[in-house]
Amino acid sequence: MKKYIQEKNLPSIFDLSKDFFISRKNKDFIQGIHFFVPPGSSKTKKAILWDIQALENWLRGNQNPDLELQELLNRT
Template identity: 65%
Template structure:
């Protein structure tokens, strides 16, 4: 199984719409934990890669840990 997927491929794994993930970006799904944007020279199109394991943990409610709590506190 792949470790990362582009947004368009998430419904194949999770049976949830692309909108489900996009609407939660930067709120419930945190950049650097659940997804990241690889460096690119393109000014218009940037790929978003999602960490499958982090998403699975979030969906199952397993993500309560000190690192996440610290990141959320800093967003404050």
């Protein structure tokens, strides 16, 4: 199973619209935990990869705020 997925492919895994995820970006879904932007040279178009396991945990209500905060702090 894939660990990360591009934004456009989210509906194929979760059966929810892409807009569902986009509207919650930087609100419910936190950069560095639920999604990230890999380094790239393009200044106009940035790829966004979503962490499938983190999204599944959020959807099931299994998120652990302390663990998510620690993961975020470790990535900076």
